Amino acid sequence: MRIKKNPVLRTRRPLLPPGARSRAAHLLAAAAGQGRFDLPCCTGCGRFAWPMPELCAACLSEVALKPAPTGATVISATTAEVPADSYFRERAPWRVGLVQMDCGPQAVVHLGPDCAPGDKVALSLMLDRAGQAVLFAAKKGQAMTADPQWHEMTANPRDRRVLITDARHVAALPLACALAKAGAAAILVGVPEDWKPLPTREAFAAIPGVSLLPLDVISDRSVEDLARDIGGKVEILINTADLPRPGGLGAPAAAAEARQAMEVVAFGLMRLARVFGPAMAGRGADGDKGAVAWVNVASVFGRVHAPGLAGYGAAHAAALAYGQALRADLAQGGVRLMTVLSGPTEDDWFQTFPQPKVGGSALANAIVSGLMKGLEEVVVGDLARDLLDRLAENPKAVERELAQGRF
Incomplete structure (x- = not known):
């Protein structure tokens, strides 16, 4: 049941996650906005990278987006109770983790509930509230509609x-x-x-x-x-x-x-x-x-x-x-x-x-x-x-x- 807002309370001013990205990183935002899981891949040696580099770190060839496997393994998981950034502090606790992607690179990701080190997870390329591409990891087949972190990155019509x-x-x-x-x-x-x-x-x-x-x-x-x-x-x-x-x-x-x-x-x-x-x-x-x-x-x-x-x-x-x-x-x-x-x-x-x-x-x-x-x-x-x-x-x-x- 939808609970009515107290009209005496002040409407909070909008806060956004950190939004600074390189020009090349906006290619990832385009992929996330269309629901594609494309990652940076070297056009020379074929290695995937994260985050978006200007050139391949291994052979200095150009990098382009390419469809990638979504599987990964959780290396470590952390729950931030008092994040430094104001946006995340308002929404704390916030779960983050380090994962090893099946396609090669390691990445810091937003982490779904019940994900522990050693767990196999599926990655999604999503847009945060600032419109920037981020990685979200969750257990394969897990329903995410009730997770507040997932909720922040979607526009689920439930209760809207x-x-x-x-x-x-x-x-x-x-x-x-x-x-x-x-x-x-x-x-x-x-x-x-x-x-x-x-x-x-x-x-x-x-x-x-x-x-x-x-x-x-x-x-x-x-x-x-x-x-x-x-x-x-x-x-x-x-x-x-x-x-x-x-x-x-x-x-x-x-x-x-x-x-x-x-x-x-x-x-x-x-x-x-x-x-x-x-x-x-x-x-x-x-x-x-x-x-x-x-x-x-x-x-x-x-x-x-x-x-x-x-x-x-x-x-x-x-x-x-x-x-x-x-x-x-x-x-x-x-x-x-x-x-x-x-x-x-x-x-x-x-x-x-x-x-x-x-x-x-x-x-x-x-x-x-x-x-x-x-x-x-x-x-x-x-x-x-x-x-x-x-x-x-x-x-x-x-x-x-x-x-x-x-x-």
């Missing part, structure tokens, strides 16, 4: 109050179901144009903890009114606002539809960020009741620009740009921004697109899974993953293929 901004999105209903199953304390769902019929209204009402609220992200007044009511209570915000309108630059309604998409997708995010962002960042250190994550559900066509989705892709590209500014603002309070890049969904507006498309349940499960793992970027759908892989390999080829209508 969650706002979903658009009930009409194809993933909104499955997402509400998935959040309820994950143990969310309250699920608030915004309904744009509340005067219109909502076919899924009864289905939402049947989910425990769900409340439907009027919210139009194209209206400053609507967003501000809702923020005044619940802005100080939202701990996870999932922005599902979207307006898919396929069409190229030469379509008769191209300008009008691009303007509408920009209002919903890009400026809608800006309106939400302006009023909900500071409130969430300010509550990043509010204990178990603090804000932990903001999720932007975006289209992969914001990164991979298809001529047949000119206005829609431009709106999502703008939203991704705004998202980087929002991530910087939220990071001051230790609140994580997770970007979800989805391929074409089962929405009627994507009817003519080739299969496979992304179903609402698949998108919802990916969002909840990403929150529970503490990720910064989640890619959903085979088409989206394929497009991003091809874009990284040969951007000009992807541009030519999309110009010919080949996805």
